[in-house]
Amino acid sequence: MLILTCPVCGVTAEETEFHAGGEAHLKRYGPGSPDEQFEEYLFMRENPRGVHFERWRHVYGCGKWFHAARCTTTLEVFGTYPAQTLEPPAGLRKTISKKRPGWIWREFS
C-alpha cells in the first residue's frame, strides 16, 4: 500500500484516502495537431517497472490534485509535489537518483 503526503494540506495517509489520476506531465495535443501527436496524447502511456510519475487527488481530504513520484515495484513513494508543476522538480529527481541510480522516465533522468 502506498503512503502519500498531500502537498496541499500536509496530510499523510494511505492510498485509500486518495484517488489515482493517471500519468503525470502529459502534454495535451488538441484539435489541429498531427494525428501521431493526438494519438500519443490520448493513448500512449508509460508502463515502467520502477520509477514512475503520477497525478493523484486527495479525494477524501482537501480534494486537491497533486503529483507523486513512486516506484512501481516496491511502492516506495519518493515524494509528492504541487499539481502546478510542468515537470518533475530537480530536487526530487536528485533524490530519486540516489535511490535508483540510472533511472529514466520519458525524457527525464
Added chain:
Amino acid sequence: MSEPVTAMGGVAASGGIAGIREAERQGMVTLRGDLSAPAVGKAVKSVTGMAVPGAGTFAQKDGVALCWMSPDELLVLCDYGSAEGIVQAFDAASGKAHLLAVNVSDARASFQVSGEHARDVMAKLCPVDLAPGAFGTGMFRRTRLAQVAAAIWMPSDDSFQLICFRSQAQYVFDLLSIAAQPGSEVNHLCSTG
C-alpha cells in the same frame, strides 16, 4: 411551516464499547474563497472575530467554530438558527473579496462517538493515525469512514464528533454501531487498555 429535523431523528446506540448518538441540529455554513487572500481573512475576522485557522485545525469562539476544509474552503459551525444570519453577514462583509457563503445545515448529518474506546471505534473505520499523540483536540481531519467521506474532530480526549452527507446518515450510523459492538475492543490506542 416545515419543521427541520435531523437525518436520523436523534438516534442513539449504547451497550457497545462506545456510545454512538446523532448530534442535535447543527448550523453549517460553507465558505469558499482563497483563504490566503487578505480580503477573505478580513471578512472572516469581521464576521466571526476569528482568524482563518491553519490547515488541519479548527478555531472556536462564542459558539461558532471555523473548520479548515481545504485551501479554499472553511466550514462554519454554529447554532442551527444562526446559519442564515452568518450567510448574510458574509455577503455584507465580503466587499470586493471573491467569497461565497452558503447555508448547508440540512445537507449533512452529525454523530458523536464517546467513551474510553472511542478511538478504537474510529480507528476501525478511518485511514488515520488516531493514536493519542498523533490526533487530538483542536485538530480537524477530512477523511473517509469506510466507504464515505467524513470530517472528524475531538471535542474532548475521549470523544469524537463527525459529519457526513445526510443521505449517508443511515450507513454511517450502522458503521459506527457495528464498529462499537460489544466485545470488539482493540485496546491498542487506549491509554487505559
